[in-house]
Amino acid sequence: MTINLTERQQRIIEIVKDNDPITSKEIAKQLNLSRGALRSDLSVLTMANILEAKPRVGYFYSRDNSYLRDFDELYGQKIKEIKSAAVVVKEEASVYDTIVTLFLKDIGSLFIIDQQESLIGVVSRKDLLKITIGEGDIKKMPVSVIMTRMPNIITVKDEDTILEAAKLIVKYKIDSLPVVKIEEGSAESDQQIYRVIGRVTKTNIARVFVDFGLKI
Ligand code: ADP
Numbered sequence: 001m002t003i004n005l006t007e008r009q010q011r012i013i014e015i016v017k018d019n020d021p022i023t024s025k026e027i028a029k030q031l032n033l034s035r036g037a038l039r040s041d042l043s044v045l046t047m048a049n050i051l052e053a054k055p056r057v058g059y060f061y062s063r064d065n066s067y068l069r070d071f072d073e074l075y076g077q078k079i080k081e082i083k084s085a086a087v088v089v090k091e092e093a094s095v096y097d098t099i100v101t102l103f104l105k106d107i108g109s110l111f112i113i114d115q116q117e118s119l120i121g122v123v124s125r126k127d128l129l130k131i132t133i134g135e136g137d138i139k140k141m142p143v144s145v146i147m148t149r150m151p152n153i154i155t156v157k158d159e160d161t162i163l164e165a166a167k168l169i170v171k172y173k174i175d176s177l178p179v180v181k182i183e184e185g186s187a188e189s190d191q192q193i194y195r196v197i198g199r200v201t202k203t204n205i206a207r208v209f210v211d212f213g214l215k216i
Helices: 007-018 024-031 037-047 066-075 095-105 125-134 162-172 201-215
Strands: 051-054 057-062 088-090 109-113 119-124 178-181 193-201
Touching: 007 024, 007 037, 007 051, 024 037, 024 057, 037 051, 051 095, 051 119, 066 109, 066 162, 066 193, 066 201, 088 095, 095 193, 109 193, 119 125, 119 178, 119 193, 162 193, 162 201
Parallel strands: 088 109
Antiparallel strands: 051 057, 109 119, 178 193
């Protein structure tokens, strides 16, 4: 409820911050307004807990800032709380079968895994569209030929925050991020395994945003 402050309300906050405790009469004087003209702004700001009114003393700037905690709660939410299930495809799957999986699972991107079930690539709708307008036989061509591959895959972990995920999606202009858990490989290979344990998409983030809007 504190998001859309008017210019005048912001000005009032500044005045109270610098001069508190301050009466409404003094605030009105600084703004060249009547006290009556300020009444609704002051009640908005006190209801939003930005200002506190003490009878016979005046207005204080609320150092409590509980409204800001709501934003921490929003941006600080962990990936594990908002992720969806990932759909993975084996590297030897054909482009054709991958497209079928995309439709069956009603999903925009698929993650590609190797024999050890470690993440090795991502394939998006446009990657698949692009190859279908070429000459190749998509029933014979393995998806690994067209995927975006490691080490260029942008990933997140369960404990990362929604803000970190949203920043990556914006920075790299992509729709989804695999959520991975890094495990040590077998003694022989000593290669780390990027186990896919979910995905975060623009939709997940939009949903959190909408839920937050409904809550306040
Ligand atoms: P689309 O290509 O359908 O618009 P994206 O915007 O998600 O979907 O993908 C854009 C490009 O980025 C594609 O080539 C895709 O393979 C690649 N890509 C998608 N997700 C990732 C990711 N998490 N890390 C690295 N590359 C990605």
